[in-house]
Amino acid sequence: MAGPRIALGGFMLESNGHAPVATRAEFEASCWLEGEALAADLAKPAPRAPAGLSGFIRAMDAGRPWQPVFTIAATAGASGPMDQDVFDDVVARLEAALRAAMPLDGVFLALHGAATATVDRDPDGTLLRRVRAIVGPDVPVLGTLDLHANVAWSMVEAADMLAAYITNPHVDQAERGAECAAVMRAMLGGMRPRSAFVKLPFIPPATSQNTTAGPYADAIAHGQRYLDHEVLNVSISSGFSLGDTPKNGLSVIVTTRTDGDRARQVAAEIADWIWSTRERWITNLTSLEDATALALAAGRDPAAPSLLFADVADNPGGGGRGNTAFILESFVRAGVEGAVFGIHNDPALAAEAHALGLGSRFTARFNRDETNIFSKPFEAEAVVEALTDGEVVGRRGIYRGRSVSTGPTALLRIGGVRVAVVTNRRQLAEPRMVESLGVDLRAVRSLVVKSRGHFRAGFDDIWTPDRIIEVDVPGLTTVVLTRVPWREVPRPIYPLDAGMEWKAAGVSLRGG
Numbered sequence: 001m002a003g004p005r006i007a008l009g010g011f012m013l014e015s016n017g018h019a020p021v022a023t024r025a026e027f028e029a030s031c032w033l034e035g036e037a038l039a040a041d042l043a044k045p046a047p048r049a050p051a052g053l054s055g056f057i058r059a060m061d062a063g064r065p066w067q068p069v070f071t072i073a074a075t076a077g078a079s080g081p082m083d084q085d086v087f088d089d090v091v092a093r094l095e096a097a098l099r100a101a102m103p104l105d106g107v108f109l110a111l112h113g114a115a116t117a118t119v120d121r122d123p124d125g126t127l128l129r130r131v132r133a134i135v136g137p138d139v140p141v142l143g144t145l146d147l148h149a150n151v152a153w154s155m156v157e158a159a160d161m162l163a164a165y166i167t168n169p170h171v172d173q174a175e176r177g178a179e180c181a182a183v184m185r186a187m188l189g190g191m192r193p194r195s196a197f198v199k200l201p202f203i204p205p206a207t208s209q210n211t212t213a214g215p216y217a218d219a220i221a222h223g224q225r226y227l228d229h230e231v232l233n234v235s236i237s238s239g240f241s242l243g244d245t246p247k248n249g250l251s252v253i254v255t256t257r258t259d260g261d262r263a264r265q266v267a268a269e270i271a272d273w274i275w276s277t278r279e280r281w282i283t284n285l286t287s288l289e290d291a292t293a294l295a296l297a298a299g300r301d302p303a304a305p306s307l308l309f310a311d312v313a314d315n316p317g318g319g320g321r322g323n324t325a326f327i328l329e330s331f332v333r334a335g336v337e338g339a340v341f342g343i344h345n346d347p348a349l350a351a352e353a354h355a356l357g358l359g360s361r362f363t364a365r366f367n368r369d370e371t372n373i374f375s376k377p378f379e380a381e382a383v384v385e386a387l388t389d390g391e392v393v394g395r396r397g398i399y400r401g402r403s404v405s406t407g408p409t410a411l412l413r414i415g416g417v418r419v420a421v422v423t424n425r426r427q428l429a430e431p432r433m434v435e436s437l438g439v440d441l442r443a444v445r446s447l448v449v450k451s452r453g454h455f456r457a458g459f460d461d462i463w464t465p466d467r468i469i470e471v472d473v474p475g476l477t478t479v480v481l482t483r484v485p486w487r488e489v490p491r492p493i494y495p496l497d498a499g500m501e502w503k504a505a506g507v508s509l510r511g512g
């Protein structure tokens, strides 16, 4: 084998500071792959490992020969702060793999960037620093970041470039990996980029972060207009506000080929421009009462457009438990017809339905084992309408071409509504998660999803933005930021603190 030796790895967790601790089991249920097993996974048509790695590998393969060195990919979607021992283990395994592989010519990591651990408040920064310490200052270290990364200077300082997704839903993960491959090639040829970093005192509500239209779409477009021969990458990460960490806040990273002054100037200009748009990011939700009336009407009139109701406050993709019953209870009590709820996380209920079998009638007791205050018990007479093992390969949006498992899954009928009950906590972003249960989405009158926004790319062939209702119910991932019991978010911060003035100053610069 000839060509540069590039180490590949991944670490992804989005930590909600108010959700239960993220365990090793959660990583293992999602993706924990090392060495040969990681290589084998990424060679499959539908890997579990992050799409950024696939994109990087494909782009590198299209060029001159190179040698991938597979280290570890540990990902767990969104949960709470990571068990410190599990994080330490991930880093130790990554370090051991890098040490064994030295000398290396480069490192590429698919990162999320919004993890916290139970002790370490900046695991992503720690991981990058430890990688840098092993490979030294001259070996390129590149990484992709989630659009919701809570970026810290420690992360920017340790990497040569961090490229955040520019789409939400995140359908450009592979593309950003490919972008890193191009920069890797240029760095192997001698380029040494500079990165400027600005953090805004601004935590935008999660529901105003769609990148197809609205203030975030405009911010991304504004940033991308600066790209030219000198400006390599503009990354605007809104951050994950519910992480509730000292590194919360929207951030701008601008990476240039050589010109540090240009990087700083562009970063400051973009940051000031976004700050000037901050009032546009405040959103309006629909009350549960109004949402229930809309669902009732949709169920009664088959000629009216069907609706999609987003339970944005219980989004497993943001650390929600995926099992609150506020909307379910309201729709059932009101007698809504033709509604499908997907997907409701309740391992005990899914197991009971599997044990009882198809066609069984029983009293479905939701949330019998749950302890979170928002996940209140709910009981109703139910019929088991479908049972699956929950293994699907995604066909649209963020799960397209990826393997994902909801574990043993059951479709329960409760009066006029059906509920897809799952064993693995996931967000409903992929149509096959309910279609595999025999649900015809085009015949559904109301689809209720536990998801903040990723559902949009999965269901936009049926539910266009004008048919999407974001419902205001309580939950761990509420977008009504004034309701969150903040502990660590730096203050003052917009929109929690009124009458703030701010201007980009003291832009940090890496390189040169």
Ligand SMILES: [Zn+2]
Residues within 6 Å of the ligand: 146, 147, 148, 170
């Ligand atoms: Zn994200």
